[in-house]
Amino acid sequence: MTAASTRQAAAERIVAIPPHFPARRSWWLLFGLALSLLLLFLVSVAVLFARGPGVWGNNVPVGWGFPIINYIWWLGIGHAGTLISAMLLLLGQTWRNSLNRFAEAMTLFAVMCAGLYPILHLGRPWRFYWMAPYINTMNVWPQFKSPLTWDFFAVLTYLIVSTLFWYIGILPDLAAARDRATRRRWQVFFGLAALGWRGQASHWARWNQAYRLTAAIAVPLVVSVHSEISLLLAAGPVPGWNSTVFPPYFVLGAAFSGFAVVSMLTVWLRWMLGLHALVTPRHLDMLGVLLLVTGLMTGYGYVAEAFDAAWAGGKEVETLVDRFVGPYAWSYWGALLFNFVPLQLLWWRRIRTAPAALFLVGLSATIGMWMERYMLLVSSLYRDWLESSVQLYAPTFWDWSLFAGTIGLFLTCFLLFVRFLPVISAFEVEEQLAEGAHG
Template sequence: MTDPAQQQAAAQRIAAIPTRFPAPMGWWVMFLFALCLLALFFVSVAVLFARGPGIWGNNIPVGWGFPISNYIWWLGIGHAGTLISAMLLLVGQQWRNSLNRFAEAMTLFAVMCAGLYPILHLGRPWRFYWMAPYPSTMGIWPQFRSPLTWDFFAVLTYLIVSVLFWYIGIVPDLAAARDRAEKRRWQIFFGLGALGWRGSAAHWHRWQQSYRLTAAIAVPLVVSVHSEISLLMAAGPVPGWVSTVFPPYFVLGAAFSGFAVVSMLTLWLRAMLKLGALVTPRHLNMLGILLLATGLMTAYGYLAEVFTAAWSGGREAETMWDRFVGPYAWSYWGAVVFNFVPLQALWWARVRTSPIALFLIGLSVAVGMWLERYMLLVSSLYRDWLESSEGLFRPTFWDWSLYAGTLGLFLTCFLLFIRFLPVISAFEVREEAQEALDG
């Protein structure tokens, strides 16, 4: 375990990162790459607005293609930030202090990328506010018994709570950065964000109350958001989706993919910003354990899905067999291989604490979970109830370009965050170190 004095020194260095960034060259290289992808995003959206959703590969019967599969994938990635920060805060696990800040930021940007897809998927995206439950001029309200309406409430609530949770947590560090800033522009920038924080006993009391209350609200939202997304599929008559295992299956899969991306970001920031004193082998070991645990739970969902299909027979069994040997078998077996084969190496502590191994396993899981979302949608939709309605889905260039563009949007936002805001909760790290010294 890292020496508490070293932790305190590292926390001081973290608080000074915005004004004295330690890796300007590496940051600029990544930022320029992210800007190129972001430019591709704007081009893809401009072409979409000019020519309509027909530029995508969506067709009949596969009306849900890349936009919805990527929507589910991005939302799943965002869940790990809430679990690491909010749930571990409530149970008093202090090792979260070195990870929670950028994990929460990851949640915000991932949910933002996810929320764009349903809007862009609309034929008239400028009318997206019609999805909101407001009384229209014709007095028509949304169908509140529909999962589509639940989706609007769940995702919007999750985004609002995530923003509040992240912002409440960062206020003390913004005040510390304001007090240490030497240039006037940094003092103004951090001073506006700190909202007059002075660190008084009353401020800390109210802060702890609001921080824990928001965490208590955020944790159930992790379950509700992805459970509701699964009901968009499970509530319909489409073979391959009619399964009661979908809600827990989706929630665990979301946490699985989210922990994978958190592991990748952790290792990247640890190397770029030289955070070895704060992100220790213990943190890597815990991330590896969480990734292994959620992966095994997700694997159980795969087995339960196969058992349910075999037990049900009929079209359910046909759809599962089609996933094994049909035209989209590559996506099913790709998901199995990428998600669960490299994962087994995490049974060994030596692998869990190896930065390169853990990064590669996280990358494999992120790819595998994307293949899973794609497989679940396309392999069930391309064969309709009528043989005359069957048709393969083939993504176009604009499908791929929009997906790459959202990666650029995520990276751009995340890189701006680590450049201009405290990337680790310095005050919580100092408190943990001080408690270790006093104890």
């Protein structure tokens, strides 16, 4: 087989996945599970609207419970897609071409799940637009000095830029799927989505400018969004939060959890769709290296946080000791166990390139990072400044059901993406093969 025919076969293999889906039974089983969880989400939201946020376990002083824990967790997961796609594009790393498309989709759906939590947390979610600075008759404006207002702008900007970056990148593949489709409904669907793309030189020139410009905008957003989220905590006089290490600590932790989820999705899609020729052991190896590096950096954040607390003394030391042996010590030691013990297996390349091992390490890190968020929020809030105000926090059934429901929302959106759109960038893989053929 010649190099040209190899490139054409690879491109056709990718764009043929939606109309000739190879794993219909597995997809329907997973989609049924996702729809069940999505139904649980809808029921949880309906109960919330009918009875109010009192159905959650939030109390005084733990006013920030599951909604903010899961908000930070979901937003962190979305960071890896931008890092894999935008940053590696600007650095000229072509191995990203087999991963960037579904990593970008993961970012969109994770940010969408994260954005729902602050809206639902408002108590009157139908008034969410009050957070935006718009001209109104009451002349009431948001407090622009508050990190809460920065959060609104940062997340909204990140969602818009990530959506544009994903859609610009998929345009050539939508046109390729349109041209190769044999059924009328697929031709119409991909034709409308391709926006009249014909592959002309002027199209490619404008596309390349827009794609790289959007990537250049997206990369600093990764840092700014989670740095700003950390300021929601670090800007307040709460023991365990008031630390300058939080911005880099949160950014690295977000990248760590995001790479963990990307690793799991890569292994799953590689197995279900038979993408072994496109997602090779080298891709698994690189994901394992990224997961190991960001995990070790996150571990350094743990050490720096403990050092800051010991150096500050007073209430900071009390909070640190409470995390070690207090009622929520399970979350601290659980985060250490799930985040860093299985991670050490990734020092060996044989483990990094083993799909099952990489999937399990990624799953462990995902659980560990959720426990870290729980530990950071609850263990610092439940011990108020007055002993009479100390109150333990316990999530209710509706906390857990809403969390499980957002997982169902994420899986539903992702499975629909896998079913109806190219999961790998066909034109970039073809270009990479062409460059390899010419040395």
